[in-house]
Amino acid sequence: MNTPGPRGRSRAALLGWLLTGLLLTALVGGWMILRLSLPPTTGELALAGLQAPVSIRFDAWQRPYVQAADLGDALQAQGWLHAGNRLWQMELLRRAGRGRMAELLGADLLPTDRELWRAGVPQLAAKLEANASARTLALIDRYLAGVNTVIQAYPLLPPEFLLLGAKRPHWGRRDVFALGALMAFQSANNMHNELLRLALANRLDGERFALFLDQPGARGNYPFVLPAPTSMTTLARAMDRLALTDPVSNPLLPRLGFGSNGWVVAPGRSASGAALYAFDSHDELGLPDLFYEVHLFFGEGRQLRGWSVAGLPGVINGFNDKIAWGFTNTGDTQDLFMETRSPDDPLLFRDGDQWYRARTEEVSIPVEGGEPETLVITH
Structure with missing residues (x-):
């Protein structure tokens, strides 16, 4: 039986050390990429647009507590927190709400984009934006300032962006409304x-x-x-x-x-003497979860605390110094109608004894690695 000589053993040892070094380099490099894509939890930052200094502290569970001079500053800090911790989740949700998943993930996601366009989710986002009040838009802009600060200022985006070669996004008002429209669709998708x-x-x-x-x-x-x-x-x-x-x-x-369900206990029936409210919004667990807990304090004793959704300003389910609220909205809120179409003209449909012409809408869906698809939607 042949045994390796001293030179062979030294080469094997050298190769082992080289492989170990490469592995350690990859691990350290991966850790650095992850670390550089996360926001700092200590120190001071300069955020353009703030009306006054804002402080953010984290408890032992990394839940953020924001202290700001007014609601606008608080929402800008919330946007910074959301984008710093959940940017990839936000990217997927906004793309789904805008019917543009295939633009990032390829033709396999075209059926998803088609269904969302046919259901009217991107169209609803446009209507919500068009009908929003000036104050609502102003507060959304403050939130977006925090989101885009993270996107533009941080040296590295989350690793998912790097792995897929996704471009550095820029969030606008339509993205916020698209995410809200998507949530409404998912909650009522019966x-x-x-x-x-x-x-x-x-x-x-x-x-x-x-x-x-x-x-x-x-x-x-x-x-x-x-x-x-x-x-x-x-x-x-x-x-x-x-x-x-x-x-x-x-x-x-x-x-x-x-x-879905919600429960209210009257003050006279609770041990604390205060009203109790419990609800179940029936959202599935995820990693990360849909919700992001945040505590916003602003102005003279004002507060906004509870569950937020990364990509939306404010609190969806929560409480302030006066009231508590939550949503329980899963129910029969959608109906499907099977129309009778003319065999001679597919755009003609019957209602009773009358024939009506459907409206058509053409949508171009970008596809990663392929040609855009033109989707014709009938109304």
Whole structure:
């Protein structure tokens, strides 16, 4: 049996040290990239646009407490916090709300962009911006000043941007409204269940169909009327336009009874003598989570504390020195209509005995690594 000589052993040792050095260099380099993409938690920074000095302290759980002279300064600091800690999450949410996921992630995300455009999410964002008050826009601008300070001033963006070669973004008003429109759509997205119920009604008799509507322990019964059988071709066409698979095999099936709730306890019934409010906004857990806890103090004893969403100024669920609030908005807020179209002209649809011409809207969806897609939406 041959054994390596002194020279062979020295070469193997040298190679081992080289590999160890390369590994340590990669680890240190990765740590530096991560560190440089995060905002500092100590020291002083100069933020243009502040009306007065702002202080931010973090508790043991890294929850931020902002002390500012007025609400505008507090929101600018909040924008700085959001972008410094959740910029990649913000990037994905704003792109989804604007129907531009494929621009970053390629053609595989085109079905998502198409569905969001057909559902009207980017269009809603434009309407919200157009109808916003001057004061609302001014406060959003203060928030955006904090967001864009992080984007422009920090030497490195989060590693996800580097890995995908994403450009340094610039946030505008439309991005804020797009994120709000996306949240509204996701919270009320029951149109898939409309198709699921219709598919079940086509395949089951009344007694079996009722089993899917029964809620154990619930008082009373769900009233329901089975619709006339729908053409499965029509149903399949509707699912195709919404980028759905067979609804009976859809993972949404267990969510037929999905809902939301809120509870209020009167002061006379609470141990503290104050009113109690509990709610369940039914948002799924994520990493990072959708919500970002923040505590804003401003002016003469004013406060705004609770759950914020990175990309939106203010607090979604929380409390101040006077009241508490939260949302519980998951319900049946969407309806689908199957229109009868003319076989001679697909833009003509029937309403009773009358035929009406649909409006069309063309949207160009950018695609990473490919040509833009033109999507025609009918209204």
